[in-house]
Amino acid sequence: MTVENAQRNGIPSPSDDVVVELTDVHAGYLPGVNILNGANLVARKGELIGIIGPNGAGKSTLLKSIFGMVQVRSGKITVNGESIVGLKADKLVSRGVAFVPQTNNVFPSLTIAENLQMGLYQNPKIFAERLEFVTGIFAELGGRLKQRAGSLSGGERQMVAMSRALMMDPSVLLLDEPSAGLSPVRQDDAFIRVSDINRAGVTTIMVEQNARRCLQICDRGYVLDQGKDAYEGPGRELLNDPKVIGLYLGTLGTDD
Incomplete structure (x- = not known):
């Protein structure tokens, strides 16, 4: 079994590179x-990790702990083998950590292009290169860069x-509820885009309330x-685990 297939089946391989732990x-x-x-939690290079659970379980807090927005009182958090506990956002970005919050996640008065430039404040020289990458995933944005x-x-x-x-070409992308507040059609589109980002080689950790859809991808x-x-395993296995279904999926997410 190849490393990629091992990852897709949730089987750790000795050659896997741990990005976040x-x-x-x-x-x-x-x-x-x-x-x-x-x-x-462990996220290896190229993996898409989904985090689900009931309201108040600590899902968003986990992401915010990685991104330095919550006080970590004990335990370890590493990115590419180095501790990041206590680092501020600018240092975390330079270490390859990117975070997309659930709300207030754009600058509404700025154009799309200016929003993207804000993401490169530490290295503006690579704007053209990274713009090509992101518009390869989000083609709709390419022709609307001047729109606010x-x-x-x-x-x-x-x-x-x-x-x-x-x-900033992150090592890991943290997504907090990417489908929240969207119409069903837009929710499906959001999950497709998350998969596209991951297939482009970006290790992704996603918190989601739509548990079934999250575990599917x-x-x-x-x-x-x-x-x-409480439980950890391949997404498809958790999706069909009677204990997970009985305790969590019965009240989380929606059937397709």
């Missing part, structure tokens, strides 16, 4: 109150936000409950 992470927003209570982001639909704004995050999934990983 969380080990026994405890983290929270308020003193003495943890949202994550021993969370673990504030005039775009929710799905179009999501495309701009993901494109801006990709401008991800290589491996993590089910969070009360701040820790």
Whole structure:
């Protein structure tokens, strides 16, 4: 079995490169109150990782812990083998970490091109090269670069936000609820674009409320409950696991 096939089937291979690793992470927003209570996660090069779970399970907090937006009280978080705990956003971006929040993820008064330039404030010289990459995935944006982001639909704004995050050629892309607030058609489009980004070689960690759709497209999934990983495995296996169906999929996501 090739490394790629091993990844697609959720089987770790000795030659896999670990991009992101969380080990026994405890983290929270308020003193003495943890949202994550021993969370673990591994994302290898080229993988698409899905994170699902009930409301309040700590899904978005996990992403924010990686991106330095939540205080990590104990445990380890590494990117490409180096600890990133305590680093600010600009340092994390330079380490190859990109984050797309669920809301307020574009600059509405700026054009699409200006939004993309904001993603390259640390290295503006590679704008033309990275623009070619992102418009290869989001072709619709290529002919609308002068349009202001504030005039775009929710799905179009999501495309701009993901494109801006990709401008610095990240090692890992963190996506918080990419389908939230979108129409069913736009939701399907969002999942297709996430898959396109991943197929282009970007390791992706996605938090999603549409659990079934998330597990359908991800290589491996993590089910969070009360701040820790309750189940982990290949997305398709979790999708058909009776325990996961009974405890989580019965109230999460929607059938196709």
